[in-house]
Amino acid sequence: MPSRHRSKADRQARLDAILHQLDLMYPNVTCALYHTTPWELLVATILSAQCTDERVNMVTPGLFRKYPRIEDFAAATPEELGKDIYSTGFYNNKAKNIIGAARRILDVYGGEIPQKIEDLLTVPGAARKTANVVLGTCFGIASGVVVDTHVSRIAQRLDLTRKTDPVQIERDLIKILPRERWISFSHQLIHHGRNHCKARKPNCVDCPLHALCYAKDKNA
Numbered sequence: 253m254p255s256r257h258r259s260k261a262d263r264q265a266r267l268d269a270i271l272h273q274l275d276l277m278y279p280n281v282t283c284a285l286y287h288t289t290p291w292e293l294l295v296a297t298i299l300s301a302q303c304t305d306e307r308v309n310m311v312t313p314g315l316f317r318k319y320p321r322i323e324d325f326a327a328a329t330p331e332e333l334g335k336d337i338y339s340t341g342f343y344n345n346k347a348k349n350i351i352g353a354a355r356r357i358l359d360v361y362g363g364e365i366p367q368k369i370e371d372l373l374t375v376p377g378a379a380r381k382t383a384n385v386v387l388g389t390c391f392g393i394a395s396g397v398v399v400d401t402h403v404s405r406i407a408q409r410l411d412l413t414r415k416t417d418p419v420q421i422e423r424d425l426i427k428i429l430p431r432e433r434w435i436s437f438s439h440q441l442i443h444h445g446r447n448h449c450k451a452r453k454p455n456c457v458d459c460p461l462h463a464l465c466y467a468k469d470k471n472a
């Protein structure tokens with residue numbers, strides 16, 4: 253039965269069951285992007301736009317060896333950096349954003365990644381998703397819920413939102429999720445999207461959320 257026909261208590265019980273099941277399926281999950289510092293995660297997240305984490309992880313270890321300090325990125329030219337990140341796509345734009353981010357963080361924040369979301373959002377290339385990834389993963393700061401393509405799709409399939417715009421989806425999720433789940437929930441859905449709930453042909457037969465899910469395109 254769709255959730256709009258259920259009582260508030262039923263909807264809460266269903267959400268609790270979903271969260272419990274996600275914990276059983278994906279305990280201790282974290283960001284899959286290779287990084288050793290908050291700056292590196294910011295770069296990796298900028299590179300991950302329209303690109304798989306796997307592809308980004310093939311590029312970043314060599315990239316961080318070539319540009320070991322934030323100052324090295326700030327001094328790079330867009331042409332040279334663009335060549336280094338070519339395989340992640342949209343390389344001109346990404347190179348300009350990364351260089352701009354390095355310069356702003358050096359000029360305004362003394363070389364440290366700002367830990368307030370309103371400050372981080374002023375850094376080139378750092379939209380809400382990027383800012384939430386960095387603050388949540390590196391600092392444990394639950395500034396919001398990361399909404400990427402996996403989170404959007406699965407939140408819709410699980411009827412936790414009926415919105416399609418990521419900012420509105422994030423608002424819906426923030427309303428229903430306990431704050432301490434904001435960070436882990438996104439990581440869990442991203443893993444679930446890769447393992448079971450793929451965009452095309454989700455593997456619903458083997459999905460432990462099967463009984464709690466009434467997605468229209470459920471594949472079982």
Ligand code: SF4
Nearest residue numbers: 449454456459462465
């Ligand atoms: S039952 Fe299918 S559509 Fe629903 S969450 Fe699982 S894999 Fe996704």
